Amino acid sequence: MKKAIILFMTTILFAGILAACGKSESGNAGDNKTLVMATSADYAPFEYIESDKSDEIIGFDVDLANAIAGKLGYEVEVKDMDFGGLIQSLKSGQADFVLAGMTPTEKRKKNVDFSDIYYTAQHMVISKKESGIATIEDLEGKTVGVQLGSIQEGKAEEINKTVAIKVENRNRIPELIQELKAGRFDAIIIEDTVAKGYLEKEADLTNFTMSDDPEEAGSAIAFPKDSDLTEKFNKELQNMKENGELQELIVKWFGGEN
The missing domain is CATH 3.40.190.10 (Periplasmic binding protein-like II)
Structure with a gap:
């Protein structure tokens, strides 16, 4: 009887471990429908905090992330960090993507993948x-x-x-x-x-x-190497360019055409 109980409990424990292993903290797998966006919230109007109003990170990049992720069925969790640590956050699995007015230089492309350009500045x-x-x-x-x-x-x-x-x-x-x-x-x-x-x-x-x-001009969205999100985001980004949604965000945050 004791052996049967021990065997039963062991089976339950093993099943629990397998279930836990099947969960993913990333939006790329499992049932988790939240993507982690890493940014440096000191870059108005791309991403910043109006500290006199709230602790919320707002800006052009945040709106763009929410728009694209929403079309793909995801919610977005925004994490603020120093700009110099953004690439590493992707490599270490802390974030699913980076939106921070980042330019897709050849050096950065060795470590991460990039979307198409979504905004160009000087x-x-x-x-x-x-x-x-x-x-x-x-x-x-x-x-x-x-x-x-x-x-x-x-x-x-x-x-x-x-x-x-x-x-x-x-x-x-x-x-x-x-x-x-x-x-x-x-x-x-x-x-x-x-x-x-x-x-x-x-x-x-x-x-x-x-x-x-x-x-080496313009800003793009960064992803971990070989992320399946890159192609998905590119498709929605292109749709937003064609239907005018991206231009609406540009006018909202920059007050003019780009």
Whole structure:
């Protein structure tokens, strides 16, 4: 009798273990219908927090994620982290995709897969009006701030090959603005769409736009290598481009066409 009870309990325990193993924390398998989106919520209007109103992460990328995932039958859980850790979050399985105004560079493509481009912007150099900085050449001998792990960090390193500058990085965009205003940076490089909001608030800042490599322009959605979500998201993204939904989001968050 005891042997029968032990055998029965062992069978139940084994079945429970198998059931647990069958569950997935990712939206790619199992019955879980929530996808984890990793982002860096310091990049208005792409993703940011209006701290005086709520702790919710809002923005263009969040709306885009919810729109595409909703069409595929998923809900989205947004996780905020430093930009430099976003690629690793995909590689480690912490996130199903990254939406963070990320440019699909060749270096990043070695570690993750990307969707088609969903938005294109340019790099902008911002400095104080009295700095006299109006061209790349004017940056010589200056300290230039960039966001850690960003495409702008790479651009600054490229500049340094022909125009001697000191490149320093910070984790968050507001930190770059603060360092610039405090005089610890002579200039910073950020995306023009993001820069727009700061330029409207800070009257003592000026800017100029850098030309960009067309092969490394634009923002795309990042996925783990060989994720089945890449093709699914691309299909819905293309539908949104064709039916005007993507343009509606662009007008909502950027106030114009792109």
